[in-house]
Amino acid sequence: MSSREAVLSLLRNEGAFLSGEEISRRLGLSRTAVWKAVDVLRREGYEIEARTGLGYRLAAAPDALTEAEIRSFLGETAVVGRELRCFAELDSTNNYLKTQTAAPDGTAAVADSQTAGRGRMDRSFQSPKGQGIYLSVLLRPHLPPDRLPPVTALAGVSVCAAVERVCGVRPGLKWPNDPVLNGKKLCGILTEMSLEAETGRVQSLVLGIGVNVGQGPEDFSPEVREMATSLLQALGQPVSRPRLTAALLEELDRAYAALLAGDLSAYLAAYRRDCVNLGKTVQLIPFGGGERETAQAVDVDGEFSLVIRGSGGRERTVRSGEVSVRGLWGYAD
DSSP, X not given: OOHHHHHHHHHHHHOSOBOHHHHHHHHTOOHHHHHHHHHHHHHTTOEEEEETTTEEEEEEOOOOOOHHHHHTTOOOOSSTTSSEEEESOBSOHHHHHHTOTXXXXXXXXXXXXXXXOBOGGGOBOOOOTTTEEEEEEXXXXXXXXXXXXXXXXXXXXXXXXXXXXXXXXXXXEETTTEEEETTEEOEEEEEEEEEOTTTOOEEEEEEEXXXXXXXXXXXXXXXXXXXXXXXXXXXXXXXXXXXXXXXXHHHHHHHHHHHHHTOOHHHHHHHHHHBTTTTXXXXXXXXXXXXXXXXXXXXXXXXSOEEEEOTTSOEEEEOTTTEEEEESSSSOO
């Protein structure tokens, strides 16, 4: 641990004023090293109050997606986030992890901004600096491919749980995997899987999540403004991105453990509870074109597919790769 990290950890844990002499004694650093560490932290955006006769106190930390800030909130995880890589900017956190062939299971990449963020169907995902959480996790599950379709649904439930923990409000889920607040999209989720050509064995799965945290309406392009929201807009107050990132990593770790264990019953129950489409009339929009269909969303089956009832009363199941679902009067309602 560097002098900077040691001083930050001590000030964060203490909460009260500590003299330079006391910091020096506890950490085994010279007074000059303590002063230099405080100076570095201040230049990084940490508000460190200094009072004669009292010493130093951490007054506020920056809303920065750095490893130090995220780990200050992160509890022990079994797999996800044990290796954490943070960047000021990437083209895409998914693209980055797909190049990391030697990275261990659970490696997480976080960026403060993305220049080429992507969503489902290769749609652009706007990723402005300092306003969102752009996170991808590399998974190496020793499971057959047919066990992996629920991953995006598990990620959706994990986002809802993390937001509820940090913000006190639980988003809904628009099938198949869009967390929503007030009828607008809060988050995008993209899963990309790599298979061995000869054996069909899963090499890796990259799970990408982009959460809108601090955007105002003006920060969204006109074409997405009416269907997108942020936590700032929905709650009317700022939300700590490092704290929410840590909560999300913890929730993803729990979901991954459930996937590996083969017991998704709790996640299926949560998904059914969170799904805003159930009991409502929806439009089914086929990928690749075709006639739209109006139907009633009646259930989510054990594979997290949507069970619908058509105009003739017949029920059938649709999968996420077949159709897009919209509310009749808006994005999710």
